[in-house]
Amino acid sequence: MGGLALAVKLASRGVNVAVVEQLSAESPQYKGELLQPKTLAILEDLGVIDEVVANGHSFSTLEFIELERRSSKQPKKVGESFMDYGLLASPYNYALMIPHETLKSILLNKAKLYSERFRYIQPARFTGFKDGKAIIRHTKDKTIEPILARFYIGAEGRNSPTRNAMGLKANNRTYNHHFLTVTIPRPANFKTGKIVTTNHRFLGLFPLPDNKIRTVFLIKAGAYKSMKQEGIEYFHKAYAELCPELGEHVTSLHDWKDIQLMIPTMFHVNRYVVENLALIGDAAHAVHPMAGEGMNLAIQDADVLGELIAWMKKKGTYDNQLLKWYEQVRMPRAKFLLGLSHLSALAYSFPYPWWRRIRMKSIEQMERDPSLHVKQMLNISGLGRWDNTLMDRLIQVGAFPKRKRSISESKQLKYFFERTEDYPWEKEE
Ligand SMILES: Cc1cc2nc3c(=O)[nH]c(=O)nc-3n(C[C@H](O)[C@H](O)[C@H](O)COP(=O)(O)OP(=O)(O)OC[C@H]3O[C@@H](n4cnc5c(N)ncnc54)[C@H](O)[C@@H]3O)c2cc1C
The missing domain is CATH 3.50.50.60 (FAD/NAD(P)-binding domain)
Known part of the structure; x- marks a missing residue:
């Protein structure tokens, strides 16, 4: 590419x-x-x-859902946050699959x-x-x-x-986890990116055009072989638990050969x-x-x-x-x-309950603190760079309360890369 x-x-x-x-x-x-x-x-x-x-397929919102697994019942939602490219002061304030x-x-x-x-x-x-x-x-x-x-x-x-x-x-x-990835059909109304997690599980869902969706499921490093031995039903069950709306589409997968192992x-x-x-x-x-x-x-x-x-x-x-x-x-x-x-990878690398609490808090604060939210979206967008301060990190883990003041367009634009930063030799000339 x-x-x-x-x-x-x-x-x-x-x-x-x-x-x-x-x-x-x-x-x-x-x-x-x-x-x-x-x-x-x-x-x-x-x-x-x-x-x-x-x-x-374009979308501007990424939804983060945290589930609590319960024996013999569907998991319960215990956290939900949204991160939004739409906050960016750019005509390109969305992602595209x-x-x-x-x-x-x-x-x-x-x-x-x-x-x-x-x-x-x-x-x-x-x-x-x-x-x-x-x-x-x-x-x-x-x-x-x-x-x-x-x-x-x-x-x-x-x-x-x-x-x-x-x-x-x-x-x-290398990392302590690998991913299984596969594209499957999706319901037409499944239009935005979604990340569904539990203490032990992670499923990333990114809608493609033609009513398809790219899915990314985290597994322990080295677990692929033993999972395959359990049969494809293991995979169906895991998806059905984390995202029931994809249920029948996942069961259309009959063979592990369709699923690709991705080693980060x-x-x-x-x-x-x-x-x-x-x-x-x-x-x-x-x-x-x-x-x-x-x-x-x-x-x-x-x-x-x-x-x-x-x-x-x-x-x-x-x-x-x-x-x-x-x-x-x-x-x-x-x-x-x-x-x-x-850092994002580390957030999903450990199954400890205290780790999950920090992760949930951190994503929740990122959504609700305007400064953290804009910084995160700007940094991953590639349009600019706005470093997090120590205070940002303390707010993110909940040591300090979140701020309320919104970020003006003119303020965020100061952190966008200008042409002279992308191509500085033109300025030297
Ligand atoms: C499963 C998976 C999911 C991913 N998801 C994402 C994502 O959602 N977003 C994202 O940004 N990135 C993602 N990536 C990473 C992304 O695919 C790569 O970072 C990207 O493709 C790198 O582009 P590249 O042009 O550097 O190299 P490549 O895409 O690897 O292209 C290299 C090309 O060079 C050719 N080539 C290699 N050696 C030779 C040779 N000696 N002679 C001639 N030709 C040669 C290869 O055939 C290939 O076509 C993902 C990667 C994987 C594996």
Whole structure:
């Protein structure tokens, strides 16, 4: 996704670009589908937003429901909070769910419009560098093609040969939980995002278009095999308990093969640029999926790097040193969102009752304290950054009462990223 977004930007700005893709067809694997507001603004800039909106499902509210399980009865609701993108002072004050492959084909078709500058090499695999050229192995006829370019961008996801060539390490951090994820049909009136939790369970529900819904169910790390042995009924029962309205749709799943195991990890390389090589997206950073940021970070990286290279083209000064601007803008932002996603993951990582009380309080305070609410939505949106203070954290855990004063539009806009922060080299000029 990052590679295609970058290609659209570069080709549309007069830069010749080749994208190498190893897959020969659409991937059946589930991947990122939730687009955050900043990414929607970038997709507008790339000229594809109308198609994205037409093929996606938008929502502005995320509902958090906490349930208490009771023996032989339906669980009882003990907490309910709403977080709202609608508070953001932006035309993009919502999130959008779109099937991963649909978004990829929208970007690919857009890039193909610039046929004189865009070359799509598929199926072919980039294997490394030799004599300063990228070595591409064509899958069908097994021929090898060296490609000479001014810059090489590693957008290969978590296993990145470009990263290896740069001599950078991805030190993976793992979690005590995994996820099962599957898309199933949904009732037509199930329209907003929902996270349903108990002491031991977590179910994330994100509506897609065509009355489908992407579901994400947390399990203990390593529990997948034993769950499978219990039969698919285990899965049906767990969903029915947490979200009865999906009951009959879940039972339409007959085989574990339809359900994908997702193992969350986190890493962040310490450099994005070495000479004329740069990394974007998962090649540079893997983020815990709790806050739905991975694909967004990839597209946001592509936006900044693409703008920088297009600027170099305009100036006629291709200098490897200038790539540092990209790292300077994107690395702290990615680090911040990796931290935020990690914190959200921790909130659901422990089954202790006292931990749950803190989590419930924290979400409740976030909804009801206007400052905490706006900060959280702004930070995950990617549109800006507004750090939490010590006082914010104390209010969040309930040590201090929540504030009542609402946040004015002009105040929140101070924390939005301005063009000069996204593309600071323009100012230096
Ligand atoms: C189940 C699941 C759910 C997720 N949910 C979300 C979500 O809701 N929101 C979100 O923002 N993120 C989510 N993510 C994360 C998101 O999918 C990734 O962060 C995002 O796809 C990263 O984009 P990328 O372009 O960096 O890499 P990728 O999407 O991994 O793309 C890399 C591409 O490079 C190709 N490639 C790799 N190696 C080579 C090679 N040597 N030669 C040629 N081609 C190569 C691959 O085939 C692939 O097409 C999820 C991930 C998973 C697995």
